Amino acid sequence: MTAHLSRRGFLKSAAAAGAALYIGANAKGVMAAASSADAALNPFVKIGADGRAIALIKHVEFGQGPATGLTTLIAEELGVTMDQITYEFAPSDPQVYNNLLFGPFQGTGGSTAMANSWMQYRNAGAAAREMLISAAAKEWGVDAASLDIVDGMVTGGGNSASMGDFVAAAAEMDVPAEPRLRDASEWKLIGNDATRRLDSPIKVNGQAQFAMDVHLDNQMVVMIKRTPQKGGVVASFDDSAAKDVKGFIMAQALPTKHGVAVYAENTWAAMQARNAIEVEWDNSAAESRSSAEIKDEIMAALDAEPTYNVNKADRAAVKAAVDGAATVLEKTFYFPLLAHAPMEPLNCTIEQTAEGKIVLHDGAQMPTGPHMAYQQIFELPADKIEINSMLAGGSFGRRATPDADYQVEAGLAFIMTDRSRPVKLVWDREDDIRSGYYRPAVGHKVRVGLDENGTIIGWDHQVAGQSIMKGTAFEAMAVHEGIDHSTVEGIADSPYTIPGQSLGLTDTKKATSVLWWRSVGHTHTAYVMEVMMDLAAKAAGQDPVDFRLSYLTGGGEADRKAAVLKLAAEKAGWGNAPAGHTQGIAVHKSFGSYVAEVVEISGNNDDGIVIEKVTAAVDCGIAVNPDTVRAQIEGGIGYGIGHAMRDQITLDGGAVEQSNFPDYEPLRISDIKEIETHIIASAEAPTGIGEPGTPPSAPALANAIAALTDDSQLIAELPMAEAGVYFA
Structure with missing residues (x-):
């Protein structure tokens, strides 16, 4: 039955009409509750007497989806629909709204929004649910275990009422230290394809307020x-x-x-x-070098002994193994400065x-x-x-x-x-392109030795480039033993089991101002690793997928990487491309997530190469909002491929030569005909998704172009347009 309030209950309810329940953290960082916004509490969720809920989002929303994702977590645990909850952005307070993976610092980056908030926001929603249920149980004189909140209504034991009716009483209760989290079998919103972004309507109808x-x-x-x-x-x-x-x-x-x-x-x-x-x-005291001079400095560093031995390998032994190998593959790669170029300057x-x-x-x-x-x-x-x-x-x-x-x-x-x-x-667009911060210029020199059976027996890998972290407030956190890990991530921690691998690093003088760029070091390390793995596979006479799988052993990360590799190959019809089409594949782990991509192309370099399709497979743990996951993979693919195709920042006497989109051209909607994304079902905690789609995209395209041209056009220097590749 539906509970009917007595006259006394009605008066009590009317008096509490302006009440609200705030669940968040107090000044000591401990979960707490309050009945007023004036309390010394920064909330993660607020529930009004009208039963409306508001999620307080501690991460900036610039298209990657935390406003919807974190709200979904609150809604799921609380027991409301997405129509019964909205969001607001949290105030600046690093003591409460800090990024749990950054320390006492409030910020969004490194694809950490969902990963660091997963339990925090679920606990806040679950705590609110239990407190409202406890208040209802006391009012009705029933066992709290018999109650639940469903679509914003507290129900059970023949009773039903809006959760807003119990806000005032719940606000006086202590917050449960360990509220029960809903089991995955109970989820209605998390992982549901039908859950759509909350910020899309206002962006379509013009109500969205950007800075x-x-x-x-x-x-x-x-x-x-x-x-x-x-x-x-x-x-x-x-x-x-x-x-x-x-x-x-x-x-x-x-x-x-x-x-x-x-x-x-x-x-x-x-x-x-x-x-x-x-x-x-x-x-x-200004930058005065040209791009050619910066490149020469990096190339010279690659030819010298590295400053840092990243993986503490015996490089002399590795070099000897490569020199004595039956087949030796050697490539030098160069990656130019790149601008971020967001649509809103x-x-x-x-x-x-x-x-x-x-x-x-x-x-x-x-x-x-x-x-x-x-x-x-x-x-x-x-x-x-x-x-x-x-x-x-x-x-x-x-x-x-x-x-x-x-x-x-x-x-x-x-x-x-x-x-x-x-x-x-x-700032105008010219400010952004000419006076901003850039993805560092980086070089790689790799020598790989294969034995008579096509097995890797040595991999000597040298990296030289400009450190992002050194000289910044993040140096103490990100630089260890002199090594800026953001320069070598994706190699130093690769799930590939490669015997006889040495990894060296040399820092070169920074050009203008450098900064992390979507997927940071993985933008270049994935390219080098995956192009070299393709070259090694072909030298060994093996299929590129099978070759990679043979170096993904030992379980754990390797198994997850192998799973996305197999799924992408299966869904793309690997090895069965239509006549006149070729395929390239790449797989990479970044920000805790595993992504494999197959790029299928057609055409030729005279008439132009056409990107027919990109097929992606992703393991990002639990996909809270699958629709957002797919959108982020698509965006990451476009961002990675678009820049690899034709973009670079060049300097002349220290001044940036590019100025706007005519000479720093973003991806066009016509550049990629189709993108298809497949998400692996997982029970693991969510990991990053804003950046992991970018690293495999360019090497998969490069490998497809190499297959089209029988390796005569292996692209070791970006952008591809500068290497003579023409896109239709």
Whole structure:
């Protein structure tokens, strides 16, 4: 039956109509509950007396799906439908909303959003469910074990009522230390293909608010006249011509002298005024090398003894084994600088409230960075800094710099005013391409020896390039014994069991500013490993899939990698491509996930190569939102293939030569005809999905092109267009 409230119960319910239940963590990081947002508690879930639930999302949403994924976890454990819950972005507070894999730091990156939040958000939802059930059991005088929450209704023992009716009472209870988590057999939302993204409708109908959409009353727009050569500083500037631009307000050199801040009433005026300003730059400490010089430095490092012996192998013995092998394969690879190029260029808006609080409106990927920076810039305590997290239009790593670069620019631009007007910092596409941070330039030199039976007996692998982590706040965490693991990840920890392998690393001088890029070091290590495995397979006279499987032994990671390899080959019809088509395969583990891809192509280099289909298989543990998993694999494939096809950042005298999408061309929808993704069912905890689709994509394409041209066009230097590959 449905429970009917007495008059006394009705009055009690009416009095509690404004009540809410907050489940989260207190100042000590312990799960706790509160009845008001004013409590010293940062929640993960809030439930109102109307029965509506809100998930507080601690990770930025720039298209990769945490707003839906983390909300799904709360909804599943709580017992509500996706229509009965919404989401908000959590405030900046690294003591509570920290990334559990980063330490006391709130941030999104490394495909960790779901992996670090999996148990945290499930526990919050489960705790809320148990507290509401306990309150209902007490009200009804029944055993709590007989009750559950289904579609937002507390039911059982012949009783049924909205969970909102018990919010006030539940808020007075202690949070269970170990709430019962729903068994996988009970799941209705996790793993359900029908669960769709919560942010899609607002992005389609225009209601979504990105950081670029912020427009505060009386705001100024600031753009920066930037040095063409990274490291250059302002010697002097002349803004006399800018004064003729309607809407121009003023221009001032940044306190760091890294540019001139140009203030105007709107973005167009800021652009025009910035273009009119003449700046004399002091480039005495600026980057002055060309791309050719940077490449020469890396190639020279590959020919010398490596600085670091990554896997502590006896390199002399490995070299001797390779030299004495029946077949020796040797290749040198080069990967250029790459820009991130998100669709929404960098921007943020800063204001000061009447109470003296500094508020930053930003699609902040790592809010702890600007939060800490602003404490120094404005000489304020942490509680006087507020970050309003917005949707972001892409990132691929660019919005997460160790020095909070663009947020610091905004802070410095704001502090040079009287703070009476908000300031919106806007980068344009040319700023993004010419003045940003880049995937490092890296080189690999590999020598592989095979015996008479085609078995690998030696693998000498040298890497040289620019360290991302050294010299940053992340060095202590990411660099060990001098080795920046982000440069060699994917080789040093490969599931392949390769006998006689040595791995050396040499750091070279950084070109401009380098930063992690979608899948970080795996962008180049996967390419080299998988192209070399294909070459070795062909030299051994073996099928590339069978050859790889023979080096995936020992169980564990190797078995999971083998499983996606087999599934991708099966679903792609490996070895049975139509006449005139060839296939290439690659498999790689990154960010805890395993992805194999088969690229099928047709055509020829005279008329153009056509990418007919990419078939992917992925093991990312439990696929919380399968639809999102497929979308991320598709996006990762497009990102990896698009950049490998034709993109690079080149320098001339230290200045970036590319400027916009005409000369740094993104993937076109016509570049890949079809992508098909298959997800392996798993009971393992979820792992990363935002980045793992990228690493295997380019080597699978390269291997397909090599098969088409009988290895005469093995592509060892990217982009492929520079190597003479023509795409239709």
